[in-house]
Amino acid sequence: MLIIQIVPQLPPAINGLGDYAFNLAQQLRKDFGIETHFIVCDPTWTGATQIEGFPVSQVNVHSADTLVSLLPRDPTATVLLHYVGYGYAKRGCPVWLVDGLQRWRNASINRTLVTMFHELYAFGLPWASSFWLSPLQINLAARLARMSERCLTSLQGYAKILYKFSRGKHTDIPTLPVFSNIGEPAQIPPLAERHRRLVVFGGRGNRRRVYQQSLAKLDRTSQLLGIEEIWDIGLPTGLTLSTVNGVPVVEMGKCSDREISSILLNSLAGFFNYDTNRLAKSGVFAAYCAHGVLSVSSRSSTLICDGIKPRKHYWIPDYQTTSLKNLGELQGIADNAYNWYQTHNLSVQAEVFSENLF
Missing domain, CATH: 3.40.50.2000 (Glycogen Phosphorylase B;)
Known part of the structure; x- marks a missing residue:
């Protein structure tokens, strides 16, 4: 079994979301035999084309066309998106990402998009860009929620918002607080x-x-x-x-x-x-x-x-x-x-x- 995981960055870059996805990929391989092909969406990222046996592709320019060209053509493929708007666009509005996934998803009814929402949208004071861009960020997150077959998130509060975003499509949204990216020791001294x-x-x-x-x-x-x-x-x-x-x-x-x-x-x-x-x-x-x-x-x-x-x-x-x-x-x-x-x-x-x- 193979999945595509979309991330902003991977090691050696210092990026908590990339570490999360990489650790998850290792555990999925170990426990369930599920392999991962990563797509890194930061054009400036510098890393190997393979990390511990996981192939890595990279978006060299932020465009829907580029993303679609890297996504699998298999009509039954599964993509796992790790979503945080600011990871894919400077102002937190990755229109190119959402448009690309929409095109890929619409090409076959048997394709599966699963989104892990690490963030939904930002908010701020009127003199901050996040205040003015919040409506677009909300729109993009809602589009992703509706086009995804399944959604997961890290906060119960996010799950409630995603239910509304999906217009009732997702009634059971797993809430998974993040795990430790630096390991889980078996023995804990008092x-x-x-x-x-x-x-x-x-x-x-x-x-x-x-x-x-x-x-x-x-x-x-x-x-x-x-x-x-x-x-x-x-x-x-x-x-x-x-x-x-x-x-x-x-x-x-x-x-x-x-x-x-x-x-x-x-x-x-x-x-x-x-x-x-x-x-x-x-x-x-x-x-x-x-x-x-x-x-x-x-x-x-x-x-x-x-x-x-x-x-x-x-x-x-x-x-x-x-x-x-x-x-x-x-x-x-x-x-x-x-x-x-x-x-x-x-x-x-x-x-x-x-x-x-x-």
């Missing part, structure tokens, strides 16, 4: 056996937000948990990082997946500044959960979204008096997050995709 180290991991922008907007909460976390060092993992932030109120900050730079996994397994806590109503689509939160790290959020929410509950699945320094002396309570939070993650880990997701691809 917090008591870990270094008193806090990790700040993720994209440059997200980590800059931690240091620029959440420094006081990062400091409070370090004091409450007895943190002895903070390890910053990822491309350089461009900020001058040395200490947080006496706690040294170690800039690790870009690390391999294996290195990051090893660091997380031996760290007490992982800190983030992210919209807690959308944690289910955070690869950083997924990595923390999969490695049994105590997830620490600079933000809070009164809502339970995608099964994630504040103070049950992540720790909040603003609203907690818990310290390292209450390690049992902190361990309970880390365990809850780990158990929540296991309900949608990579093998679970591969099974769900296999059931929806053919």
Whole structure:
């Protein structure tokens, strides 16, 4: 069995969506014998024409004609699209992509298009381009929902919108919070056996937000948990990082997946500044959960979204008096997050995709 997976980029580019698709392809091959041919849609991407046995084609110009020329002519072919508008067009409006898929899909009633919606559309203030382009982004996402045989997404809120977009066509839309792109270790040491180290991991922008907007909460976390060092993992932030109120900050730079996994397994806590109503689509939160790290959020929410509950699945320094002396309570939070993650880990997701691809 063979599927086509459409992605913006693949490794070696640093792209969470590309990593997601590649890890999924490996698991589909391992568990179900489903092979993948990738189509990379970033003309500037530089990579091999084959990655670990998966053939890779590349769109050299954004046009419907170019896309159609790369898609299989087989009248019974299956295409899995990983959709986020900004991954395929600078302003988040990949008209060329949707038009190309529509033409390919219309050429045979037996062709299957499955779309994983990682994002739907953007919104913003009137002086931002996203405000004015939002109607077109909505239109494109709705077109994709209606032309797809099946839809999947990462947030329950997105699933409700997709149901409306599809005009009732899709009544059962699987919701799959993202899995960890840096692995899922089989053995998880308890917090008591870990270094008193806090990790700040993720994209440059997200980590800059931690240091620029959440420094006081990062400091409070370090004091409450007895943190002895903070390890910053990822491309350089461009900020001058040395200490947080006496706690040294170690800039690790870009690390391999294996290195990051090893660091997380031996760290007490992982800190983030992210919209807690959308944690289910955070690869950083997924990595923390999969490695049994105590997830620490600079933000809070009164809502339970995608099964994630504040103070049950992540720790909040603003609203907690818990310290390292209450390690049992902190361990309970880390365990809850780990158990929540296991309900949608990579093998679970591969099974769900296999059931929806053919």
